[in-house]
Amino acid sequence: MSTFLQLAVSGIALGSIYGLIALGFLVIYHATGLVNFAQGQLLMAGAMTTYLLLMKAGLGYPLAIVGVVVVALVLAVVFRYGLHRPMVKRGAPTTNVVVATIAFGLVLTAAAELFIGNTKYGVDPLFPGAPVAIGDISIQTQSLVIVIVAWALVAAIWLFFTKTLTGLSLRAVGLNRNAAAVSGVRVSRLITIAFVISVIVTVLGGMLVAPLIGAGPEMGLSIAVKGFAAAVIGGMSSVYRGMVAGVVIGLIEMLSSYYVSSAYAPVIAYAILFIALVLMPARVRQSGATA
Numbered sequence: 001m002s003t004f005l006q007l008a009v010s011g012i013a014l015g016s017i018y019g020l021i022a023l024g025f026l027v028i029y030h031a032t033g034l035v036n037f038a039q040g041q042l043l044m045a046g047a048m049t050t051y052l053l054l055m056k057a058g059l060g061y062p063l064a065i066v067g068v069v070v071v072a073l074v075l076a077v078v079f080r081y082g083l084h085r086p087m088v089k090r091g092a093p094t095t096n097v098v099v100a101t102i103a104f105g106l107v108l109t110a111a112a113e114l115f116i117g118n119t120k121y122g123v124d125p126l127f128p129g130a131p132v133a134i135g136d137i138s139i140q141t142q143s144l145v146i147v148i149v150a151w152a153l154v155a156a157i158w159l160f161f162t163k164t165l166t167g168l169s170l171r172a173v174g175l176n177r178n179a180a181a182v183s184g185v186r187v188s189r190l191i192t193i194a195f196v197i198s199v200i201v202t203v204l205g206g207m208l209v210a211p212l213i214g215a216g217p218e219m220g221l222s223i224a225v226k227g228f229a230a231a232v233i234g235g236m237s238s239v240y241r242g243m244v245a246g247v248v249i250g251l252i253e254m255l256s257s258y259y260v261s262s263a264y265a266p267v268i269a270y271a272i273l274f275i276a277l278v279l280m281p282a283r284v285r286q287s288g289a290t291a
Contacts (some may be wrong), residue, residue: 002136007254013143013212015250017043018151018244020205021227022234023154024198026242030174031194034084034097038105039202040224045075046206047215048112051121061126065207072203073196079104080195085188105220112217119217127144149208154243160197161239170194220232222266226253229273259262 021039028036049071053064083104087097125142132139161167170190172180181187200234206215213219226249233248234241249272 003258004047004255005137006139007258008251009137009139009143011251011254012247013146013250014138014209014254015230016147016243017205017209017223017232017246018226018249019246020150020153020201020208021224022230022242022284023157023239024202024205025228025231025236025238026236027157027194027198027201029236031191033094033168034101035228036079036101036198037098037224037228038079038101038108039198040220040222041105041108042075042199042202042220043206043209043223044069044112044220045108046203046218047123047210048116048121048206048217049203050207050210051123051215052116054124055121055286062160068203068207069200072200075203076196076199079083079199080192084195085261088209109217109220116217118217120219122200123210125211140212142208146212150205151243152281153204154239157197157201158239166190166193222269225273226250226269229269229276232276233275235286266291 012132021043024039024042025035046068048070050064053059053067054061059067067198083100084097087100092100125140126145127141129141132144159167161171169180169185170193172185173187173190177187184271206220209223227246230246230249231242233245234243249269252272253265253269256268
């Protein structure tokens with residue numbers, strides 16, 4: 001029983017990262033109708049930046065966190081004004097924009113490989129030391145940090161979307177952007193805010209997971225697939241459903257790795273995504289991109 005609980009704790013921590021990726025997908029999707037397939041590489045950028053600032057530059061976590069947020073803001077601005085907005089203004093089809101997000105992610109991966117190296121690097125945890133013992137269960141402190149921070153971010157974004165004027169306006173843009181524009185809502189500005197929120201959440205996810213699984217240029221794809229699966233299972237509509245779905249996928253992956261075989265864990269994740277896409281396509285809102 002203690003082994004099961006130990007695996008469950010690890011699965012919840014890893015699944016919380018998948019939930020954050022799902023959240024990143026959802027925020028941009030609801031603002032623009034765009035599925036951003038560079039989410040995994042954005043997470044990788046957060047992990048690699050953490051490695052550089054923490055392990056190579058020798059900065060502490062407070063300064064590393066500031067540096068990661070700055071990198072996230074830069075990436076959000078580049079993504080929004082260097083890729084998304086110019087393509088939309090030229091009237092590019094949504095499929096072209098989606099392909100451009102894939103290309104953007106490939107560029108990030110290639111840049112990381114070129115300037116840092118194509119290997120996986122270890123990253124120190126936020127709170128080094130012995131794991132926390134609860135009965136027969138031994139919990140890594142980084143796992144606790146991931147769960148606490150991930151769910152705190154979800155709660156903060158839920159409050160933003162439900163309790164603030166900007167968040168409510170952003171929801172209005174997602175529901176009917178033409179009506180929102182007519183009513184005086186600054187649609188373009190709100191879409192930029194959506195990009196910033198999505199990228200910051202995703203990059204912070206990379207920072208959180210790096211001490212757990214390491215930081216490397218190729219780490220983003222598999223995590224992004226599982227995050228996208230969580231978003232689809234959540235109906236591409238709910239912050240909390242996406243996070244819960246991410247935790248479920250993390251639990252399935254961790255338990256199947258131990259009780260079945262670690263070789264089957266990636267296959268199971270892809271199977272979950274396939275089943276979700278086949279059985280729940282009608283729940284995904286269809287919409288075009290906007291400036």
